Amino acid sequence: MGTKTIENIEGQFEMFQILNENGEIVNEEAMPELSDEQLQELMRRMVYTRILDQRSISLNRQGRLGFYAPTAGQEASQLGSQFALDKEDWILPGYRDVPQIIWHGLPLYKAFLFSRGHYVGNQADGLNVLSPQIIIGAQITQTAGVALGLKKKGKKNVAITYTGDGGASQGDFYEGMNFAGAYSAPAIFVVQNNRFAISVPVEKQSAAKTIAQKAVAAGIQGVQVDGMDVLAVYKAVTDARERAINGEGPTLIETMTYRYGPHTMAGDDPTRYRSEDQDSEWEKKDPIVRFRKYLESKNLWSEEKENEVVDKAKEEIKAAIKKADSTPKQKVTDLISNMYEELPQNLREQYEEYSAKESK
Amino acid sequence: MAQMTMIQAITDAMRTELKNDENVLVFGEDVGQNGGVFRATEGLQKEFGEDRVFDTPLAESGIGGMSIGLALTGFRPVPEVQFFGFVYEVMDAISGQMARLRYRSGGSFHAPITVRSPFGGGVKTPELHADSLEGLMAQQPGLKVVIPSNPYDAKGLLISAIRDNDPVIFLEHMKLYRSFRQEVPEEEYTIEIGKAEVKREGTDITIVTYGAMVQASLKAAEELEKDGISAEVIDLRTVSPLDIDTIIGSVEKTNRAIVVQEAQKQAGIAANVVAEINDRAILSLEAPVLRVAAPDTVFAFSAAEDVWLPDHTDIIEKATQVVNF
Numbered sequence: 001m002g003t004k005t006i007e008n009i010e011g012q013f014e015m016f017q018i019l020n021e022n023g024e025i026v027n028e029e030a031m032p033e034l035s036d037e038q039l040q041e042l043m044r045r046m047v048y049t050r051i052l053d054q055r056s057i058s059l060n061r062q063g064r065l066g067f068y069a070p071t072a073g074q075e076a077s078q079l080g081s082q083f084a085l086d087k088e089d090w091i092l093p094g095y096r097d098v099p100q101i102i103w104h105g106l107p108l109y110k111a112f113l114f115s116r117g118h119y120v121g122n123q124a125d126g127l128n129v130l131s132p133q134i135i136i137g138a139q140i141t142q143t144a145g146v147a148l149g150l151k152k153k154g155k156k157n158v159a160i161t162y163t164g165d166g167g168a169s170q171g172d173f174y175e176g177m178n179f180a181g182a183y184s185a186p187a188i189f190v191v192q193n194n195r196f197a198i199s200v201p202v203e204k205q206s207a208a209k210t211i212a213q214k215a216v217a218a219g220i221q222g223v224q225v226d227g228m229d230v231l232a233v234y235k236a237v238t239d240a241r242e243r244a245i246n247g248e249g250p251t252l253i254e255t256m257t258y259r260y261g262p263h264t265m266a267g268d269d270p271t272r273y274r275s276e277d278q279d280s281e282w283e284k285k286d287p288i289v290r291f292r293k294y295l296e297s298k299n300l301w302s303e304e305k306e307n308e309v310v311d312k313a314k315e316e317i318k319a320a321i322k323k324a325d326s327t328p329k330q331k332v333t334d335l336i337s338n339m340y341e342e343l344p345q346n347l348r349e350q351y352e353e354y355s356a357k358e359s360k
Numbered sequence: 361m362a363q364m365t366m367i368q369a370i371t372d373a374m375r376t377e378l379k380n381d382e383n384v385l386v387f388g389e390d391v392g393q394n395g396g397v398f399r400a401t402e403g404l405q406k407e408f409g410e411d412r413v414f415d416t417p418l419a420e421s422g423i424g425g426m427s428i429g430l431a432l433t434g435f436r437p438v439p440e441v442q443f444f445g446f447v448y449e450v451m452d453a454i455s456g457q458m459a460r461l462r463y464r465s466g467g468s469f470h471a472p473i474t475v476r477s478p479f480g481g482g483v484k485t486p487e488l489h490a491d492s493l494e495g496l497m498a499q500q501p502g503l504k505v506v507i508p509s510n511p512y513d514a515k516g517l518l519i520s521a522i523r524d525n526d527p528v529i530f531l532e533h534m535k536l537y538r539s540f541r542q543e544v545p546e547e548e549y550t551i552e553i554g555k556a557e558v559k560r561e562g563t564d565i566t567i568v569t570y571g572a573m574v575q576a577s578l579k580a581a582e583e584l585e586k587d588g589i590s591a592e593v594i595d596l597r598t599v600s601p602l603d604i605d606t607i608i609g610s611v612e613k614t615n616r617a618i619v620v621q622e623a624q625k626q627a628g629i630a631a632n633v634v635a636e637i638n639d640r641a642i643l644s645l646e647a648p649v650l651r652v653a654a655p656d657t658v659f660a661f662s663a664a665e666d667v668w669l670p671d672h673t674d675i676i677e678k679a680t681q682v683v684n685f
């Protein structure tokens with residue numbers, strides 16, 4: 001009886017897809033309502049973000065950026081989901097989710113400052129975004145809290161959070177879903193299943209066949225989506241958002257995706273745990289390639305358009321790096337100032353000590 | 361003897377104990393096929409199999425709790441917390457549970473667990489990777505907290521930790537992992553937990569320290585020598601329990617001391633060492649015992665790390681102040 005139950009449940013989590021690898025619509029009735037301009041905008045953002053990733057990697061190699069977690073391969077999952085949001089919705093990102101907060105309004109130079117370990121890069125400036133969370137899972141319970149807060153304040157907004165397949169093993173993941181479910185809070189939990197938590201394959205994280213099915217135990221909606229299909233991701237998040245603000249509770253969305261690059265730029269070597277075959281199999285599913293095919297078939301995209309985006313991205317990245325370079329150097333006194341609303345005696349003393357040191 | 365980095369010495373210690381005792385298990389995030397994010401477990405899964413050396417799901421509290429369960433069934437777990445800033449995720453399993461198992465069960469059970477974890481500044485990590493949290497651990501009765509400062513000690517101390525029948529928190533400073541090599545015997549040897557080492561003899565002042573600050577203190581001692589100040593440097597090696605005899609013996613000889621730690625000044629190991637010296641050797645002191653420590657903020661965002669971390673110049677300044685008191 002037990003085995004039958006689990007099989008019944010697992011059978012219900014088939015991957016939701018709209019646009020297949022060849023750029024063909026395979027699920028016409030699920031097609032979201034998007035204008036031609038919106039479709040082009042989605043493409044623009046994905047191309048831009050791919051360039052940003054390439055530039056960030058090379059800037060890191062030149063020692064001009066610090067901590068960086070590559071994003072190539074995950075554009076549809078990251079940007080399709082953010083595109084479904086309202087500007088007032090909250091984003092609680094993980095360390096790899098910098099693109100979402102940039103498209104939610106974080107200036108590019110701040111993303112670079114975050115990477116360099118400069119506190120100015122973490123300042124939200126009135127945006128409803130937190131800086132990328134380093135502790136895996138911590139953002140998930142906080143999301144339940146933000147969502148509950150939005151509900152209590154009567155806002156028609158949601159809180160969305162991101163983690164990876166590894167993150168779905170943390171206790172905080174279960175607690176966050178369970179709390180949001182218990183309060184019917186308007187939260188969206190996105191698990192970007194890129195198959196690996198650093199080196200550990202998703203099969204070793206859990207006996208569960210899908211991550212989406214973990215929603216069942218929390219009593220909330222769960223869906224598995226083709227994370228290389230920007231239309232499917234957009235649609236799934238749009239629907240989840242709609243339900244959430246209608247008081248129908250949170251949703252867990254598992255996006256099936258892949259990170260092409262290393263885990264971070266701090267010495268990870270994917271050849272130790274992934275095969276080239278697996279890499280190339282996933283590259284065939286590329287979110288940008290398939291969406292380009294689709295848009296070209298509708299005469300909405302061209303090489304010329306794409307080059308324009310690439311050039312613009314490069315230009316803006318250059319300008320943002322310049323701006324980051326010209327930001328005043330971070331001082332220990334800045335760190336001291338940000339510790340409490342009012343400095344206690346020990347920090348007042350240390351403030352004096354370090355301002356003397358740092359003005360030398 | 362082989363020349364080894366500290367990380368190689370650590371791998372070697374685990375290999376030695378995996379060979380010696382079939383109940384030793386090594387596990388954690390990425391420790392299996394990947395050999396750990398710093399390669400501390402490089403080659404161990406291949407050599408000892410997936411039964412003995414394995415990856416866990418990504419959940420520190422799970423790793424801690426499972427370690428206790430494995431200990432209860434006769435194993436000697438050596439879990440890794442990938443970076444020690446993540447220890448907050450496993451605080452209950454460590455401080456609330458494994459530290460109390462012997463006590464709570466009236467001696468029926470014990471927890472022969474060695475929690476290994478990298479920590480320490482100077483390597484520009486993102487937040488919550490580099491924090492010096494040994495003070496938090498040292499505040500928990502029931503735990504031993506070990507911090508090696510060099511490859512030779514790392515191997516001997518880790519073997520002792522794994523053989524210890526009580527839980528040991530074994531903290532590995534990231535900056536020391538590959539910063540220098542040292543002669544390390546290929547055969548097994550142990551260094552007693554709870555024993556400090558006098559790294560340099562001196563007559564004018566005692567510098568009590570541990571971890572990466574040992575190198576900085578030795579460098580400071582060399583420069584102080586040029587100014588005619590003879591400094592004795594003590595490497596605690598175990599920060600809980602403290603080696604009171606070595607500390608007090610030295611202070612009774614030099615009559616002056618400073619305590620150097622990379623951690624923030626508030627609370628912490630240095631404060632405890634100062635208190636012990638005051639309790640036991642106040643009449644030997646010619647000057648107050650001062651501390652060199654980081655300021656009382658959260659660990660610096662990396663762009664300000666270099667100024668935030670104490671270095672040999674801070675040590676020279678404090679030592680001179682105490683000598684000239």
Ligand SMILES: Cc1ncc(C[n+]2csc(CCOP(=O)(O)OP(=O)(O)O)c2C)c(N)n1
Binds near residue numbers: 137
């Ligand atoms: C609490 C905690 N444990 C461990 C880590 C170290 N770490 C950083 S990323 C990572 C793997 C995460 O994998 P996954 O959740 O699948 O996300 P991905 O990196 O693939 O996007 C680990 C173990 C951390 N940052 N926080």
